[in-house]
Amino acid sequence: MTFLGLTLDKLIVIGVIAAIILGPERLPAAAERLAGLVRGIRDLANGAKDRMREEMGPEFDDVDWRKLDPRQYDPRRIVREALMDDAPKAAAAASTVAATAAAGRARRRTTPRDPLPDGAPYDVEAT
Known part of the structure; x- marks a missing residue:
């Protein structure tokens, strides 16, 4: 289990270092202040959630928050799903593009004014 990237091992090491730095006299007071801070943050979050529910009305409970999680x-x-959905359309478009390119190459070979050799990326009709 991790909390803000801190694993249980790291939390234990931080606790041991805090116990050494603060000493046994000040450690209970620091733990009490930390617990108060955590309670305050939790109350603040609950208050914000209650205010949101109050302002949004009953629709707030119907929202699936996990679906809106950006993670x-x-x-x-x-992209993969978008490409897989358009696979038949993309295959048809690719065959159309390939046929057009083949016709363009055939036309270019018969054009006497073609300044570039075959296979060069040049479109006579575009200029």
């Missing part, structure tokens, strides 16, 4: 978006997966 779930993987750009590679999104």
Whole structure:
């Protein structure tokens, strides 16, 4: 389990270092202040959630928050799914482009004014 990138091992090391630095006299007071800080942050978050629920109304409970989590978006997966959905369309478009390119190459070979050799990326009709 990690919390803000801190594993249990790291938290134990931080606790031991804090116990050494603060000493046994000041450690209980520091732990109490830390617990108060955590409680305050939790109360602040709950207050914000309650205020949001109050201002948004009953629709707030219907929202699936996990679906809106930005960490779930993987750009590679999104692109892959988009390409897989358009696979038949893309194949048809690719065959059309290939046929057009083949016709252009055949036309270029018969054009006597072609300044470049065959296979060069030059479109006579574009100029």
